[in-house]
Amino acid sequence: MATSQSGLTTTKAPFIEKAQASGELYIHQPYELYSEENHRAWATLYARIQERWQKYANPKFLDGVHSLCFDPHKVPKLDDINKFLNPLTGFKAKAVSGYVPAFLFFDCLRNREFPTTITIRDINTLDYLPEPDIFHDIAGHVPMHTDRKFADTLVRFGECAHLAAEIVSGIKDEKEKIDRIVSIFKALARFFWFTIEFGLMRGEAQELKVYGSGLLSSYGEIAHCIESPEVQRYPIQLEWVINQYFEIDHYQPLLFIVDSFEHLFDLVGVLEEWMKSGKLNNVAPGQPTMSEADVKSFLERT
Numbered sequence: 001m002a003t004s005q006s007g008l009t010t011t012k013a014p015f016i017e018k019a020q021a022s023g024e025l026y027i028h029q030p031y032e033l034y035s036e037e038n039h040r041a042w043a044t045l046y047a048r049i050q051e052r053w054q055k056y057a058n059p060k061f062l063d064g065v066h067s068l069c070f071d072p073h074k075v076p077k078l079d080d081i082n083k084f085l086n087p088l089t090g091f092k093a094k095a096v097s098g099y100v101p102a103f104l105f106f107d108c109l110r111n112r113e114f115p116t117t118i119t120i121r122d123i124n125t126l127d128y129l130p131e132p133d134i135f136h137d138i139a140g141h142v143p144m145h146t147d148r149k150f151a152d153t154l155v156r157f158g159e160c161a162h163l164a165a166e167i168v169s170g171i172k173d174e175k176e177k178i179d180r181i182v183s184i185f186k187a188l189a190r191f192f193w194f195t196i197e198f199g200l201m202r203g204e205a206q207e208l209k210v211y212g213s214g215l216l217s218s219y220g221e222i223a224h225c226i227e228s229p230e231v232q233r234y235p236i237q238l239e240w241v242i243n244q245y246f247e248i249d250h251y252q253p254l255l256f257i258v259d260s261f262e263h264l265f266d267l268v269g270v271l272e273e274w275m276k277s278g279k280l281n282n283v284a285p286g287q288p289t290m291s292e293a294d295v296k297s298f299l300e301r302t
């Protein structure tokens, strides 16, 4: 049977294709559909990264991994993860069928929900990730959501989307409105990329530790980002971050360092202020682009 063979493998899952075709974004996790191969992919990814997490990950992330009680051998059940996660910070992982349009993504964070991919990468290409999978979302992101300050930072970040929608709602000219929302979106997406996805933090002994999920879920890059002389690492400068384009298809050559999660939380406050004062209205062009669905998701709220 095609369904049981392909299980819930990234880009090869009939269950996901069906959900997408019928426009269902928020779905359930049909756990029985995971194949033996899917579980083996999780077990392999999980086992090999342990040593690197111990060496490079932020201590709050390691605490989170401990709190969530992952089964090393099986793809996690979102309901099980949420039983441990929800009492700690109110967050929960919420299954989605694919890309979540920007405003909805922000809004989920604001409601302490994390849109979570349920498919897992093909066991034959473990280092190749055509799109986020459950290992990236659950093993890379969710352990950080057990930390109260980090969780509050995500919520505050999510609130920025409402502020953005409110700010542009007063603009009559449609083109000006779209230009404004695109620029603000670029600034916010770049901030998310260089912190939540690829952030570094100073540890207690001033050593660098990883808290960004794109790094925490990559066996290769978690070591590369700390050890390689080819990576530029700078104390975070918000002016730089909001104007810095990024590319997603290779190891990051430029990373930014925060001092603490309090620091990160405060930076979102600065972003809010800058948004209000117009400082995010004309950021540098370049990646990321904003899709039509992203723009529409914002405009529908204005």
Ligand SMILES: [Fe+2]
Pocket: 132, 136, 137, 141, 197, 213, 214
């Ligand atoms: Fe991510």
